[in-house]
Amino acid sequence: MSQNNSLTFEICTNQTNPEWDQFISGISSVCHEQSSVWADTMTLSGWNSARVIVKENDKIVCGAQILTIEIPFFGKFGYIQQGPCINSAGNDAVKLMVDQIKEFTKKNKLQFTTVDIAYNLKELPQITEDKDFSPHPDRLPPEAPITSTLLLDLTQDLDTIMAGFKSGRRKSIRSGLKHGLEIRTGTRNDIELLFDLIDQTCKRRDTKPLYPDISFLYKLWDMFAPNNWVVMHIAETDRQPVCASLSFTFGDTFRNSIWGWSGDYVHLNASDVIDWKTICWAKEKGFKYYDFVHLDTISAKAILAGNNHVTQKIKERPHYGSTFYKMRFGGDIIFYPGVYSYFPSKLKKHLFSFAAKFLLNNALVKRIIRSIRRKASHTT
Known part of the structure; x- marks a missing residue:
């Protein structure tokens, strides 16, 4: 656990986390796909999980569950499904959470982390954009299945x-x-x-x-x-x-x-x-x-x-x-607020965006994309 002023954050890699599940179950309109029991289910499809958790006075106020998967030749990717989860959290706590999602992406050498923003978080896109997230490139997996x-x-x-x-x-x-x-x-x-x-x-x-x-x-x-x-x-x-x-x-x-x-x-x-x-x-x-x-x-x-x-x-x-x-x-x-991604490398962001825009009609690329989608087929 690390500290930032009066707030603390931690990265939880336990397969299940009852404390986290109890916290998010008390948030109105929260999605089950942010629960640790969902993450445990997703291990059948090759996904791993971690949770960025922010606490104030030892009480969880916000956080995000990140699913990660490794695709041969392409590397590792992060995906936050219908999240993050925010309850009684001020701007400082939310910004700390977003910063730690970025740090998690870099420390775990993820190519990028995608956030499929929950429909009850209308203000979050602006915060994520201020923190170097950008709209997810069209046609680049993971594509939000529900908009x-x-x-x-x-x-x-x-x-x-x-x-x-x-x-x-x-x-x-x-x-x-x-x-x-x-x-x-x-x-x-x-x-x-x-x-x-x-x-x-x-x-x-x-x-x-x-x-x-x-x-x-x-x-x-x-x-x-x-x-x-x-x-x-x-x-x-x-x-x-x-x-x-x-x-x-x-x-x-x-x-x-x-x-x-x-x-x-x-x-x-x-x-x-x-x-x-x-x-x-x-x-x-x-x-x-x-x-x-x-x-x-x-x-x-x-x-x-x-x-x-x-x-x-x-x-x-x-x-x-x-x-x-x-x-x-x-x-x-x-209507959902949108899907945003953080790319630690601007060069890789351009390469992935280019691939999504111009290469998806290539037969080999199509096969690779189908493989990725099969891996992600249980995400909704």
């Missing part, structure tokens, strides 16, 4: 929440509820069922699953479930699974993160029903917010701009359908 989301305020009563839905969404939910679809919470034994539903969904969409290895889901469950930081909901009819969702219940925000549907029983409106039931469940458990986790930003902006802006090209985007579906739930569209 916008939809939030529902669960402090409202359920009638008010539903009144904020588009009329068609309310009609679909009420119609689906009449069919008596059964919704139950799942256990570790249901992970194979969830994985199968995810696989079926991806095959219909002609996309690849975000979690292609079921062992990652088992590890995730084993790390989060003991603290009640994850829950699974399964919709069934006549004991046949129709769809399922896995959500993170970390902090004050319920995040509906992983979802799969068999494609059958379309008339049951299972998606509408399970989403409404999980909204009700999250409110009953005392969560303040319900996060739909991901919108396609280009599609979302076009939808917000009006029908004339929703072109056929927009409709053909892979996540247009899910974005349109989620936005029918009303709520607040949240």
